[in-house]
Amino acid sequence: xxxxxxxxxxxxxxxxxxxxxxxxxxxxxxxxxxxxxxxxxxxxxxxxxxxxxxxxxxxxxxxxxxxxxxxxxxxxxxxxxxxxxxxxxxxxxxxxxxxxxxxxxxxxxxxxxxxxxxxxxxxxxxxxxxxxxxxxxxxxxxxxxxxxxxxxxxxxxxxxxxxxxxxxxxxxxxxxxxxxxxxxxxxxxxxxxxxxxxxxxxxxxxxxxxxxxxxxxx
Amino acid sequence: xxxxxxxxxxxxxxxxxxxxxxxxxxxxxxxxxxxxxxxxxxxxxxxxxxxxxxxxxxxxxxxxxxxxxxxxxxxxxxxxxxxxxxxxxxxxxxxxxxxxxxxxxxxxxxxxxxxxxxxxxxxxxxxxxxxxxxxxxxxxxxxxxxxxxxxxxxxxxxxxxxxxxxxxxxxxxxxxxxxxxxxxxxxxxxxxxxxxxxxxxxxxxxxxxxxxxxxxxx
Amino acid sequence: xxxxxxxxxxxxxxxxxxxxxxxxxxxxxxxxxxxxxxxxxxxxxxxxxxxxxxxxxxxxxxxxxxxxxxxxxxxxxxxxxxxxxxxxxxxxxxxxxxxxxxxxxxxxxxxxxxxxxxxxxxxxxxxxxxxxxxxxxxxxxxxxxxxxxxxxxxxxxxxxxxxxxxxxxxxxxxxxxxxxxxxxxxxxxxxxxxxxxxxxxxxxxxxxxxxxxxxxxx
Numbered sequence: 014x015x016x017x018x019x020x021x022x023x024x025x026x027x028x029x030x031x032x033x034x035x036x037x038x039x040x041x042x043x044x045x046x047x048x049x050x051x052x053x054x055x056x057x058x059x060x061x062x063x064x065x066x067x068x069x070x071x072x073x074x075x076x077x078x079x080x081x082x083x084x085x086x087x088x089x090x091x092x093x094x095x096x097x098x099x100x101x102x103x104x105x106x107x108x109x110x111x112x113x114x115x116x117x118x119x120x121x122x123x124x125x126x127x128x129x130x131x132x133x134x135x136x137x138x139x140x141x142x143x144x145x146x147x148x149x150x151x152x153x154x155x156x157x158x159x160x161x162x163x164x165x166x167x168x169x170x171x172x173x174x175x176x177x178x179x180x181x182x183x184x185x186x187x188x189x190x191x192x193x194x195x196x197x198x199x200x201x202x203x204x205x206x207x208x209x210x211x212x213x214x215x216x217x218x219x220x221x222x223x224x225x226x227x228x229x230x231x
Numbered sequence: 232x233x234x235x236x237x238x239x240x241x242x243x244x245x246x247x248x249x250x251x252x253x254x255x256x257x258x259x260x261x262x263x264x265x266x267x268x269x270x271x272x273x274x275x276x277x278x279x280x281x282x283x284x285x286x287x288x289x290x291x292x293x294x295x296x297x298x299x300x301x302x303x304x305x306x307x308x309x310x311x312x313x314x315x316x317x318x319x320x321x322x323x324x325x326x327x328x329x330x331x332x333x334x335x336x337x338x339x340x341x342x343x344x345x346x347x348x349x350x351x352x353x354x355x356x357x358x359x360x361x362x363x364x365x366x367x368x369x370x371x372x373x374x375x376x377x378x379x380x381x382x383x384x385x386x387x388x389x390x391x392x393x394x395x396x397x398x399x400x401x402x403x404x405x406x407x408x409x410x411x412x413x414x415x416x417x418x419x420x421x422x423x424x425x426x427x428x429x430x431x432x433x434x435x436x437x438x439x440x441x442x443x444x445x446x447x448x449x
Numbered sequence: 450x451x452x453x454x455x456x457x458x459x460x461x462x463x464x465x466x467x468x469x470x471x472x473x474x475x476x477x478x479x480x481x482x483x484x485x486x487x488x489x490x491x492x493x494x495x496x497x498x499x500x501x502x503x504x505x506x507x508x509x510x511x512x513x514x515x516x517x518x519x520x521x522x523x524x525x526x527x528x529x530x531x532x533x534x535x536x537x538x539x540x541x542x543x544x545x546x547x548x549x550x551x552x553x554x555x556x557x558x559x560x561x562x563x564x565x566x567x568x569x570x571x572x573x574x575x576x577x578x579x580x581x582x583x584x585x586x587x588x589x590x591x592x593x594x595x596x597x598x599x600x601x602x603x604x605x606x607x608x609x610x611x612x613x614x615x616x617x618x619x620x621x622x623x624x625x626x627x628x629x630x631x632x633x634x635x636x637x638x639x640x641x642x643x644x645x646x647x648x649x650x651x652x653x654x655x656x657x658x659x660x661x662x663x664x665x666x667x
Contacts, residue, residue, distance in 0.1 A: 034374070040424035042381060043374030057280060062493060064502025066282030067343070074344045125503070126510045143584070148361070150370040152586040156470070156479030163478060206476035252592070258642035260599060261592030275498060284500025285561070292562045366579070368588040 015185060019115055022108035023076050024083035027052040029105055030145045031087035037149050041088075047145055048084025049077060054141035059116050059133050063123045102200060106164070110192035113138035113165035114185050117172045127173045134169025135162060160199035163206060168192025233403060237333055240326035241294050242301035245270040247323055248363050249305035255367050259306075265363055266302025267295060272359035277334050277351050281341045320418060324382070328410035331356035331383035332403050335390045345391045352387025353380060378417035381424060386410025451621060455551055458544035459512050460519035463488040465541055466581045467523035473585050477524075483581055484520025485513060490577035495552050495569050499559045538636060542600070546628035549574035549601035550621050553608045563609045570605025571598060596635035599642060604628025 030051030034044040053070050060068040070076040116137025120130035139162050143153040155161050172188030179187070198204065248269030252262040271288050278286040288294040334355025338348035357380050361371040373379050390406030397405070416422065466487030470480040489506050496504040506512040552573025556566035575598050579589040591597050608624030615623070634640065 037370060037374075038426050039374045040426050042384075042424060046374060046380075061279055061497055062502070062504045062507055064504075064507075066280070066284070066502070067341075068280045068282075071280055071282075071343055071347060074347045077347065077350060123503075125507055129507060129510045129513065132513060147365060147583060148371060148374065150368075150586075152473060153584060156473075156475045156482060156584065162482075166478075206478060208474050208476050255588060255592075256644050257592045258644050260602075260642060264592060264598075279497055284498070284502070285559075286498045286500075289498055289500075289561055289565060292565045295565065295568060365583060366589060366592065368586075 015111075015115065018107075018111045018189075020075070020079050021104075022111040022115075023052045023079045025101070025104040025108035026112075026141055027080040027083035028087045028090070028101065029142070031084040032091060032101075033145050033149050035087075035091055044088065045081055045084050047148060048087070049080045050148065051141045051145040052076070052080035052083070054144040055112060055137040055139060056116065056141075058140050059119065059137045063120060063125065063133070065119075065123060103197070106193055106196040106200065109138050109161070109165055109196060110168050110189045113168040113192055114172050114188045117169040117188070118176075118185060121173065121176060130173045131166065131169045134172065135165045138162070138165035138169075160195060160204050160206065164192045164196035164199065167195050233329075233333065233400075236325075236329045236407075238293070238297050239322075240329040240333075241270045241297045243319070243322040243326035244330075244359055245298040245301035246305045246308070246319065247360070249302040250309060250319075251363050251367050253305075253309055262306065263299055263302050265366060266305070267298045268366065269359045269363040270294070270298035270301070272362040273330060273355040273357060274334065274359075276358050277337065277355050281338060281343065281351070283337075283341060321415070324411055324414040324418065327356050327379070327383055327414060328386050328407045331386045331410055332390050332406040335387040335406070336394075336403060339391065339394060348391045349384065349387045352390065353383045356380070356383035356387075378413060378422050378424065382410045382414035382417065385413050451547075451551065454543075454547045454625075456511070456515050457540075458547040458551075459488045459515045461537070461540040461544035462548075462577055463516040463519035464523045464526070464537065465578070467520040468527060468537075469581050469585050471523075471527055480524065481517055481520050483584060484523070485516045486584065487577045487581040488512070488516035488519070490580040491548060491573040491575060492552065492577075494576050495555065495573045499556060499561065499569070501555075501559060539633070542629055542632040542636065545574045545597070545601055545632060546604050546625045549604040549628055550608050550624045553605040553624070554612075554621060557609065557612060566609045567602065567605045570608065571601045574598070574601035574605075596631060596640050596642065600628045600632035600635065603631050 027048035030047035030049070031044045033051070034047035037043070039047065053076055057068050057070070060066065113134040115134075117130045117134030119137075120133035121127070125133070139155045142155050146153040146155075168188045168191050170188075171191045172184050175184035175187055178184075245266035248265035248267070249262045251269070252265040255261070257265065271294055275286050275288070278284065331352040333352075335348045335352030337355075338351035339345070343351070357373045360373050364371040364373075386406045386409050388406075389409045390402050393402035393405055396402075463484035466483035466485070467480045469487070470483040473479070475483065489512055493504050493506070496502065549570040551570075553566045553570030555573075556569035557563070561569070575591045578591050582589040582591075604624045604627050606624075607627045608620050611620035611623055614620075
């Protein structure tokens with residue numbers, strides 16, 4: 014069941030990658046690259062840093078096929094307008110919730126520190142989207158959006174904390190639902206974290222600010 | 232012989248990296264970084280995901296030396312105009328053909344699924360150039376250019392399919408020549424894949440389109 | 450002692466990442482991501498390519514905690530103006546010097562070629578900052594700045610060369626001080642490497658140049 018959700022998350026993330034490729038007018042190959050990278054980027058970095066090599070999609074290439082198929086399917090589905098608007102964001106939230114929980118579990122199974130397992134869960138959820146945005150020449154949206162990564166953090170945290178107290182599987186589902194609920198709530202009420210800008214501290218100094226910025230850039 | 236071609240491909244890719252650094256007015260260090268990254272980026276990601284660590288250039292540092300030397304040599308050769316125009320693109324096509332074939336073979340030797348070996352071949356050929364473009368602050372050209380990655384795909388596919396039927400070495404050469412031929416043909420006749428843009432489906436909605444774009448960006 | 454310096458370097462690099470996030474008006478999560486990535490990016494790539502997995506911060510998560518704490522601390526400290534101007538750049542130079550020396554040592558301990566150990570030292574020092582700049586949507590400054598990477602190269606080179614001749618520990622300190630001295634000198638006298646631009650060779654050809662640029666971009 015979790016495996017099916019994982020494949021579903023892979024497909025949804027691949028579609029978000031393919032849509033991004035479409036916005037940048039890439040060709041068919043670009044669409045496939047963005048689809049694959051978005052879908053498996055986070056899990057790949059997790060496996061690499063944990064030393065779990067070969068990485069998951071080398072062991073089970075079905076992930077690649079799902080990502081490619083979802084990318085190609087997007088070429089057709091992209092014409093359907095209500096899909097962008099209503100269905101995809103919700104599906105994406107479900108994909109995020111699945112990925113963060115699975116990432117945290119895989120890290121726990123590899124025997125790492127619980128806090129690190131939370132970090133791995135977040136990484137699994139957000140790194141694919143970050144690489145997608147980089148390849149599109151944009152500052153990753155996840156770094157400045159309404160509770161996207163925070164939802165992943167919440168789900169991974171729930172899973173890791175509850176893993177000691179509840180029967181196996183249970184913690185996973187609660188974490189997944191927690192992340193999903195927080196993400197949907199954030200989308201609905203447009204919740205977001207406060208923005209940090211140290212420029213406010215320097216306001217009113219006019220042009221001098223620009224040289225300061227260069228000065229403190231190491 | 233294949234090893235020599237591999238070093239040749241490394242040198243050519245390093246030159247393309249160094250030229251990109253020159254276009255961005257980087258200093259000597261930037262030239263070397265771009266040269267190295269372009270030359271070994273694809274192979275490094277292949278080895279990492281396959282779990283073949285330490286990666287190839289740690290085991291055989293000659294690759295690094297070749298990339299550095301080619302980068303430095305470019306500082307001199309860049310003054311020669313006909314080189315940019317005529318020789319480098321052809322040499323680059325040869326480098327691409329070599330890399331995709333070698334990448335596919337190395338993956339097959341590691342015992343992965345044949346379809347995955349094709350993917351690894353493409354990755355070996357194009358990832359270096361993608362990182363080069365990212366470091367230059369550009370959307371990777373390979374995502375929207377005339378049959379560049381497609382040529383790598385064709386070569387890797389030929390190699391993997393024929394590896395079962397032909398004596399060792401033979402499949403490699405046919406794959407290499409296939410990729411080279413397709414790439415040169417694409418350059419000559421300016422062949423390219425169709426561009427995907429889902430904006431066409433939304434055309435005529437005017438300004439409303441912009442907010443849609445943000446909405447479906449997950 | 451070296452371990453403490455390593456944690457100090459981690460904290461300083463994390464602060465530079467958090468400041469960059471502030472300049473881009475990222476939210477709290479973005480600040481933490483940039484802090485972590487800048488602090489551990491170089492060491493992570495070093496460990497991955499050397500095959501030393503799980504990577505250092507999975508084995509010793511204290512690095513992550515230090516990076517997070519330093520990132521959060523930056524939210525407060527960023528208001529203090531003289532810190533940007535005077536203290537941070539010097540601290541950053543110390544962090545760079547520590548990282549390049551530690552990276553070179555770790556590579557030597559893994560038994561690689563000495564020349565490669567130097568490369569690994571430089572990588573440990575500069576890759577974190579490069580990823581930071583990429584995530585901020587900028588061409589990495591390290592590719593075109595006054596003797597930043599060169600200082601790392603100098604320190605790593607000293608460490609590796611002297612490691613054969615001096616008692617253990619001694620080479621490390623000399624390398625560290627060498628890198629620090631060169632970096633501080635470069636900051637003080639604004640020393641830099643010559644910039645490479647092959648456009649000068651093409652100057653005076655007017656518009657024709659633009660198509661050349663596309664032509665030699667492989």
